[in-house]
Amino acid sequence: MGRAPCCDKSGLKKGPWTPEEDKILVDYIQSHGHGSWRSLPKLAGLLRCGKSCRLRWTNYLRPDIKRGPFTPEEQKSIIQLHAIVGNKWSTIAAQLPGRTDNEIKNFWNTHLKKRLLRMGLLHPDPSDSSPAAAASRHMAQWEGARLEAEARLSRESLFAHSASAAAAAAVTNPAVSVPPLKPEPDFFLRIWNSEVGDSFRKTAASATGESSPESSFTRQSSAAAVKTEPPPAAREETESKSCVTGGGPPVVAGMDDSSGSNEVVDDVSEESYQLYLDFGSGDDDLGLFGGQVGAFSSIFSSDLNGETSLDTAFK
DNA sequence: AACGAAAACAACCGCATATCG
DNA sequence: TCGATATGCGGTTGTTTTCGT
Structure with a gap:
């Protein structure tokens, strides 16, 4: 062209x-x-x-430009969104009304990145800082999150249909147990189906040479063996909610940055540090990883001793 | 007060992609 | 379908401002 x-x-x-x-x-x-x-x-x-x-x-x-310093809420959103989509400044800017991609990019490079580096919450990965590697790391994060979401959805949908069957199965085979499940908001699915997730899929696909943005995920999702498309109820929720809020730093370390400098940043505010700490509290129902990594493990590791509950449920 | 270094900000460059004929 | 053009995006660079000596 x-x-x-x-x-x-x-x-x-x-x-x-x-x-x-x-x-x-x-x-x-x-x-x-x-x-x-x-x-x-x-x-x-x-x-x-x-x-x-x-x-x-x-x-x-532009008349709708918002000038002035970034608020703590905006900083938090930037950090969270960056942890999810990486250097997709336009995507991040789309979630921050009045802020431009250039402004956010500059703010990240001159303030947030240094601060996180200084705090040890972000560190360069000197072994491989290529875009493809970065995309792969993001993809791994997303894939893990997505598998969890799929598994949870499967369990929830299956629960409705098979509760009685499971009870019956438990009678015939006490070793098989289907734990009670309660529906809960799924932040991953919401983001996955939002503009942010879409942007990420495109980026990851191009960076890794995937011919189809969805192909790798389709291949890798065989473990869950369920459709990516959420049920209508989940989809509705996805489309109705913004993804600005919530989230935490999934695997921040190594996700970005090629600078290995040990520069000292004087202003490492307690507030910013606290922001980071807050992400993992799990109190927020939108907490990206707070308490949910554990849920992920519980689905795919603790049950792996024998069969996953999914395997059991699909029998 | 003068100078240099560092930080912050604004703008540019080049690539990727969308659009149109 | 293909090529030309327009636009958007992210990385990088240049300039200005601030701070320390």
Whole structure:
């Protein structure tokens, strides 16, 4: 595919925008809309390339831009979302109204990353920092989460249908037990089916050379042997809720960053540290990993002594 | 007050992808 | 279906500001 010719080859201005240029751009967009970014500079009378105009508008001149320092809630969201989707700044920005991807990216690189590194909550993986490896790590996290979700859903749906059958089976074979299950919100499925999950799947597929974004997951999901598609009730919940809140750092260490510096960051706030600690509390029903890793293990490890409860249930 | 280093921020560059004829 | 173009995105770089000596 051909690339758009670089705009600076024809004597267009570069560098910081002046207030006059800003005014021209704002006035033009407010009265005409941005239309084609490529033709906008000429129409508006700016000696800038369309790309530069778009960036200036989307990052600084848009009326809905939220300026000022990031709130603790926003910081928490960024950290959580970054732990899930990695450097998908636009995806993260989509969850933070008024914040731009560029702003979030800068904030991460200049504040959060250093802080987490300093706290030891984030560390580089010098052995392999390639995009594919990073994507694989994320995929592993997602796959684990998804398997858990699938297993839980299977158990829940099966419970409704087979409760009586299980009871009967327990009579004939006391070794087989189907523990009572209670429905619970499934944050993984919600995110998995949200824009965030979708973005991740695409990224992971491209980074790992998958021809189909879903193919690897389909292959790997044989253990659960259930459809990825959640039941209508779960799907409805997925679509109705935002994924901004909740979540915690799954496997933060090694997920990112190629910087191995030991730079000292003076401001390692207790508040930020507490934010991280809070993620694993499990008190929040949206806690990404709080208390749920254990649930995952319980499904796939403790039962593995003999058969998983899934295996049993499917008999 | 002057200087250098570090931090923070703004903007650019190039690739990937979507869109259109 | 294919190629050209436009746009979006993420990484990187350049500039400005702040801080320490």
